[in-house]
Amino acid sequence: MSGGATGMKTYFNGGTAGEWAVKRITTICGTGLATATHLSVEDDETPAPHAWTLIGVRSNQRYTTRNEAGALLARQAPLGRPEAACAALIPIRKTPLWWELAQDERRAVFEERSRHTSIGMEYLPQVARRLYHCRDLGGPFDFLTWFEFAPEHEVAFDDMLVRLRASEEWTYVDREVDIRLVRTL
Amino acid sequence: MSGGATGMKTYFNGGTAGEWAVKRITTICGTGLATATHLSVEDDETPAPHAWTLIGVRSNQRYTTRNEAGALLARQAPLGRPEAACAALIPIRKTPLWWELAQDERRAVFEERSRHTSIGMEYLPQVARRLYHCRDLGGPFDFLTWFEFAPEHEVAFDDMLVRLRASEEWTYVDREVDIRLVRTL
Numbered sequence: 001m002s003g004g005a006t007g008m009k010t011y012f013n014g015g016t017a018g019e020w021a022v023k024r025i026t027t028i029c030g031t032g033l034a035t036a037t038h039l040s041v042e043d044d045e046t047p048a049p050h051a052w053t054l055i056g057v058r059s060n061q062r063y064t065t066r067n068e069a070g071a072l073l074a075r076q077a078p079l080g081r082p083e084a085a086c087a088a089l090i091p092i093r094k095t096p097l098w099w100e101l102a103q104d105e106r107r108a109v110f111e112e113r114s115r116h117t118s119i120g121m122e123y124l125p126q127v128a129r130r131l132y133h134c135r136d137l138g139g140p141f142d143f144l145t146w147f148e149f150a151p152e153h154e155v156a157f158d159d160m161l162v163r164l165r166a167s168e169e170w171t172y173v174d175r176e177v178d179i180r181l182v183r184t185l
Numbered sequence: 186m187s188g189g190a191t192g193m194k195t196y197f198n199g200g201t202a203g204e205w206a207v208k209r210i211t212t213i214c215g216t217g218l219a220t221a222t223h224l225s226v227e228d229d230e231t232p233a234p235h236a237w238t239l240i241g242v243r244s245n246q247r248y249t250t251r252n253e254a255g256a257l258l259a260r261q262a263p264l265g266r267p268e269a270a271c272a273a274l275i276p277i278r279k280t281p282l283w284w285e286l287a288q289d290e291r292r293a294v295f296e297e298r299s300r301h302t303s304i305g306m307e308y309l310p311q312v313a314r315r316l317y318h319c320r321d322l323g324g325p326f327d328f329l330t331w332f333e334f335a336p337e338h339e340v341a342f343d344d345m346l347v348r349l350r351a352s353e354e355w356t357y358v359d360r361e362v363d364i365r366l367v368r369t370l
Contacts, residue, residue, distance in 0.1 A: 007323060057321050062247070066287040102251040107288075136242050136321040138192060 020181040030175025056132025056144040077125035084148040091141035098172035114167035200235040205366040215360025241317025241329040262310035269333040276326035283357035299352035
């Protein structure tokens with residue numbers, strides 16, 4: 001997959017071409033996204049007609065402590081594993097109320113009360129993950145999270161999402177779309 | 186001053202026109218900025234020729250706790266006070282080592298060890314301040330901080346900068362330019 005370097009923009013283009021075939025696009029809350037049969041992931045803006053383009057940037061971690069980062073690093077798998085033929089792109093926007101919380105309040109909701117990192121850790125190394133930020137870019141979402149996993153782990157992946165979406169943190173999510181993909185190359 | 190709304194870009198244009206006259210541009214570390222006699226602050230990109238344009242976005246706070254935010258709010262002054270005829274724009278870039286630190290490590294350097302917020306608080310309400318983020322925008326700096334104060338408080342403002350620049354946090358700063366301005370309108 002393209003779109004790696006920290007500080008560089010990554011373009012997720014939904015349309016009729018790309019290395020990922022769209023299995024389904026599900027609107028979890030808020031406004032959905034237009035239909036697309038394929039997704040391409042690019043390091044640069046491409047002039048081809050797209051149904052939509054979501055732009056994100058890899059950035060520094062905002063809540064993860066050094067201990068948590070170490071635990072994640074020890075367990076996580078890289079993107080691009082040959083067996084990880086499935087992917088999900090989940091764009092999320094949080095409410096103004098979330099962003100008005102102070103850093104310690106957001107951290108407390110994120111981990112101490114919602115156990116976001118702890119829950120995600122249970123699904124490592126089967127589910128590989130990369131977070132892209134887009135709030136400061138002014139786009140329609142605040143984050144784009146990219147997940148890769150083998151077909152036999154999609155049930156576990158769905159289980160993880162059910163748990164996260166039931167958390168206090170998700171009461172601050174007002175737009176979420178779940179795009180499921182299968183590798184075509 | 187323009188450039189207010191959260192999530193909107195603000196354009197700081199250095200050149201020969203603008204509501205602020207440049208008193209001096211001092212390179213504190215790293216590469217400097219080209220000479221300019223005036224600075225304009227705009228909500229939109231303007232086609233006029235500029236010596237340089239720095240773009241930032243207001244965003245959520247990254248380190249401030251609720252208690253600190255409350256104390257700042259109780260003491261701080263707004264921008265645009267008639268007596269605040271002086272301003273400073275200080276663009277800063279931090280090192281890759283800083284950005285590789287985990288959130289708890291950055292917080293500890295920022296406040297527990299460098300007392301960034303506590304030092305700034307001592308200069309309220311005389312020095313008004315607004316932070317713009319630009320790291321995720323991919324520009325040449327990570328932050329642009331805008332300060333406004335009355336001429337008689339410039340000595341105190343300089344004193345604050347001496348203290349901050351002597352802190353552990355500043356060992357992670359590898360580019361900093363100090364632009365001093367006087368209101369012309």
